[in-house]
Amino acid sequence: MALLDVEDLSVTFRRRGQRTVHAVDGVSFSVDAGEVVALVGESGCGKSVTSLALMGLLPRRGAQVGGSANFDGTELLALDQRSMRDIRGKDVAMIFQDPLSSLNPVIPIGIQVTEVLVRHRGMSGDAARKEAANLLDRVGIPDPRRRLKEYPHQLSGGMRQRALIAIAVACQPRLLIADEPTTALDVTIQAQILELLKELVRDSNTALIMITHDLGVVAGMCDMINVLYAGRVVESARRKELFAAPRHPYTVGLLRSIPRLDVGRGEKLTPIRGSVRDVLPWSEGCAFAPRCDRRIDASIGEPPPMVPTHTGHSYRCVNPVPVEEKA
Amino acid sequence: MSQPLVEVRDLKVHFPITTGVIFDRVVGHVKAVDGVDLAVPRGKTYGLVGESGCGKSTLGRAILRLTEPTAGSVRFDGVELTKLPPAKMRGMRRRMQMIFQDPMSSLDPRQNVESILVEGLQAHGIGADRNERRKIISKTLDAVGLPKWALSRYPHEFSGGQRQRIGIARALVLGPELIVADEPVSALDVSIQAQVINLLDELQDELGLTYLVIAHDLAVVRHISDVVGVMYLGALVEEAPSDRLYREPLHPYTRALMSAVPVPDPEVEDRRERILLAGDLPSPANPPPGCRFHTRCPWAQPTRCADERPVLRDVGGTRVACHWAEQINSGELRRHEVRVELIRPEGEGETPGVVSAPSEPGSYV
């Protein structure tokens, strides 16, 4: 059994006077200790809502959560607020895109780190301060003892993200969820942060769920990749297989439409037509059908099932791209 | 070779930093652009890359005089723009247009597409009558791939990619020669970026447009540019034909930047050598002396780097601003560790004045 098993997770937003939104519509995946699993997809495909649901951070009112999320024997979706809070920060921690809004602006970062250590690891004040400095040092913040007294706004974006990572790993969580942790950062800083995350996974055997829209980031560090479209996983494969032999037309479309640093001027990109707004509800067929060149009659009417293969690669398509056609 | 459409010489844009509530006191300057020389050839694309805050947008705006340059010269088709009286400048504007990153915030939400497009035509007195203007508009819509019915719709009724098409159409109706595109695709979803990139390419082929494309995404810039300039803290550190720059980057910063860009291919990712830069970009209000990159440069040397500012010079067809470019390229000089210096964000120092409690206890952790 994996450390985290997510089965058929769904999140529906209902508000009076507004259209019902199936933000997450039956997502399944699992994560093992020491494994990096990617949830990748474009804006609005349900990546963040998935992670918020797992962390019990969705608004109580209006959001309806279904399915199951088994974390080492505990059903996360059934926990009350209090037990969830115990797990959050202790066993499961999260890193967000915008560190400034997830750090407390009026408390020095040192106190924010020591608080976690005292609360979740039962350390004394002195030991916690020492460990906090260690943690800041470990995430690459220079002169950590002095930094402990500083406020988030006194640090640059990259350093804030490091501070946030220090807080997230302070209580040695077994699962870390990172939601676009580097999207707001410049590429040279992104490279530093990704390196840091890889190191943490390697050294502490932490499981990492990496949420991103960037297939480049995914290619560099994720073991297992789940491609999301309109709230469902449409393709799932191990890293090398996904890039070498993508089967879902959406995955193939994405790969063909991204400009690559190692491909020169003059090579034409092949865009996916339309936009994510042109979706079919899954209940009426394949949500990608309106934008898909490989659409056939069987694409419409019923939602395509996930087709498994013997290599653990699976895709949700009735007319998948043949393996050799990729290039 | 013909004369370049745009020639920029020693361009500077310094923004004053002021304090004081009633009487503004200037306490320093942000040197957003600090001595840039470049030329954009006619009918070609010049790509400008660099990290946020390095001065790309300011340079683009200063070339169009949307921001007044502090010093230096900008020649457009042989005409010196920086000294042009306002009335003459207005006439020139028609020939140079800008496309912005966020199509939503650059389009007036209360105007429908038709009136957005007519506005520009009227302001520049293009088209004799309504009929002629209609014709120009419908041709432009075709060119950017928007349907006729788009005319009566408002910006919020379109997706991000379509909105960017509206932004491009607004620039195109005036029949410009130069288009400055500031991060034209960075707000768009991956699957939509390619649509807009291809559109820009096709329009260039058809209309012979000259582009200055500003972007932080190196892959995008490589894809659409003939020549690429790399900026660091207000100045160009390297400039070369696109393919050459990517094949053989000479400046240490360019090398680090390129090694940091993730490529969607595990085989490439597993093989590549990464040059991780230590620390953050220094503040342009207080740039390091000498080579501006020396505080982060893995090849910095004990002589020259910290006290002598390197100028752009030609090294085998690439223009590069590094004292040691040849020795680094030949492998004679090796990389070394760099100690991280802490960089303060702007407005640093004081502790927060307003104390507010987090909305939900524990919500910050």
Ligand SMILES: Nc1ncnc2c1ncn2[C@@H]1O[C@H](COP(=O)(O)OP(=O)(O)OP(=O)(O)O)[C@@H](O)[C@H]1O
């Ligand atoms: N509180 C909410 N109420 C109603 N709808 C919501 C709410 N939060 C999210 N949604 C909707 O759920 C869908 C998925 O949103 P989500 O934030 O998970 O996307 P995402 O994949 O993280 O996208 P991005 O890449 O832009 O972060 C979207 O259609 C969004 O508008």
Ligand SMILES: Nc1ncnc2c1ncn2[C@@H]1O[C@H](COP(=O)(O)OP(=O)(O)O)[C@@H](O)[C@H]1O
């Ligand atoms: N109007 C302005 N007043 C003061 N400072 C500015 C202004 N516009 C830009 N700057 C500063 O100039 C520098 C360069 O900015 P910009 O050209 O927007 O960078 P880029 O487009 O490369 O991200 C930044 O430090 C920015 O804060």
Ligand code: SF4
């Ligand atoms: S001049 Fe010196 S510090 Fe600057 S890039 Fe070259 S080697 Fe590095």
Ligand SMILES: [Mg+2]
């Ligand atoms: Mg999100």
Ligand SMILES: [Mg+2]
């Ligand atoms: Mg900018």
